[in-house]
Amino acid sequence: MLGGKSHLDLRHSPLPACRSSILHLSSLIPPMRWTQTLIPTLKETPAEAEIASHKLLLRAGLVRKLSGGLYTFLPLGVRALRKIERIVREEMNRAGALEVLMPALQPPEIWQKSGRYETASDVLLKARDRAKKEWVLGPTHEEVITTLVAGEINSYRQMPKNFYQIQTKFRDEIRPRFGLMRAKEFIMKDAYSFDATDELAQVSYQKMYDAYARIFQRCGLKAIPVEADTGIIGGKFSHEFMVPAETGENEVVYCEGCNYAANIEKAMSQGPAVKTHKLAPPADEPHHPAKFPTPGVVTIEALTKAPHNVPAERQIKTLVYLVDSKLVLLLLRGDDQLNEAKLISALGTGNLRPATAEEIFAAMGANPGSLGAVHVTKIPIYADSLLCDATGMTTGANEDGFHFRNVSINRDIPVNHWVDLRSVRLGEACGNCGKPLKVQRAIEVGHVFKLGTKYSEKLEAFFLDESGKQRPAVMGCYGIGVTRTLQAVIEQSHDKDGVVWPLSVAPYTVCITPLSVTPGGPVMTLAEKIYGELEARGVDVILDDRDERPGVKFKDSELVGFPIRVGIGEKSLAKGEVELKLRGGALTPVKAEEIVAKVTEIIGRAE
């Protein structure tokens, strides 16, 4: 079911649209006249915004920045957000998950208990109360929900259970950026499943996976599920839902030949076209490494040039890392790049960093650029699997200005661990089907994890199974960045004039644009009538009753991106017509008496 393949690929098999609720948000948030709400559109782009979706969030009057990574949602932004949240709720409820609401403020004790007070300390925002007691502003809620379940669920008969919430999270981002994409405070839907066995947990996982596919599809997003690294949350395996976008902060490796798709942090391949172990050793290969002078050569690239002319795939790159305060050597082929996520997963700890130049010199007796692992025994050596059996390699001699050639890794380097450390590169053969892999930048909007029993054991969420034996619950956790999803929709759906909202998440579905707002005049009278009738049918409609010139109204409606615009002017009204304009489409004259039916038909068709 989950093995090596993405179960569902939205590129090829769109889900059938399900019965939804583009109508009737009005019971919560009433229809609106433009002059009565606040839609502060901007002609010019604020200097702080870099990418299209961030610019449009500001220009269309959806959000305003309070401080770095902290945003106020304005009325239009709230409406779009509520629509996404409602889709999420409907699909979570449909999948059998139960809505709860947990505290954002959490006691540090539960984080100490799970061990993440240390391992996740970089992202934990903390606060102190009057008694100087410390509190944690929750970046996620595994600790809280597991504590709850530990107290409330004691029998396999009470499972499966899946709890979710839509709530504000806090993360101490090193560098908030791109508006809502990476913020200090953001809204997340998080869900946590509890099962009696591994097999049942798999079922819960699959339910969420399927729910996520539906959620993003209903939001009008093309989101691709990919295999992912589990990061600091831990766990056995996971999938991320990725929205392809050049401005995304992640890279996805995918294959067009089969359904393989993975985050680059996790992706595997059959390796590069030039196989190390197939490189024939040079004819004059002696039976030992040979030292040769390389003054001033401190990069892989420099060694590829004259007079040395050693191809990068013939070099061994030696990196020094400090892992849990101890040095390790990492060996990669010269043309490969270290993938830190893979390193973390190979070592089983995230507590690592590159060693400093001083630490390196103290340990190796040479500076970066002249490092190598030949005959090194005092430091553990992790080598990338691609170097297995490599012969005739060149590497640093641990003496500034010298390298070794004729290095055979099996003979000359005492490798302790062979692991996968390299990043897959564009064009390498797919591990499943052999076709060339592609790489695409993407925005992560959702992540599903199968956690196992890591948290249930540490936080003592035990239950009694059928045989009366005490066992830890098997957990899964599932997140959707709700505010990020909102911005991803804009990033994926906009043009030069503004946002192009999908019907399902547009702040208002219909914008009525009378070109004259004279009270009691024929134009405004008809506009009011259509407004009232659409409102009565539960359509999310806004009436642009501003006394503005037509150009201003048209530009604003396109900037904000309402899917349907009904234009009413004296010219067309003389013929008994109004103008129907779909965002991004052509203008269509429609008989005034038919417009309400026509609009509801368009909306109904989309449901």
Next chain:
RNA sequence: CGGAGCGUAGCUCAGCCUGGCUAGAGCACUUGGUUUGGGACCAAGACGUCGCAGGUUCAAAUCCUGUCGCUCCGACCA
């Protein structure tokens, strides 16, 4: 955390290098008028502790120091 850049009206920016008179423009805002199918025009007006603190100077938006904030790049490629 390292590097770079920027902080002047609600927004976009000029002025700073080379110190000097009352600190400017466009957009937005207020009032009046003319306009009215794709971000109008005319006139009048309101809006600024030039991020903050200190220093140099007869004189600081301008030079120096510090500090705070924002943006971008980096924080694997030895």
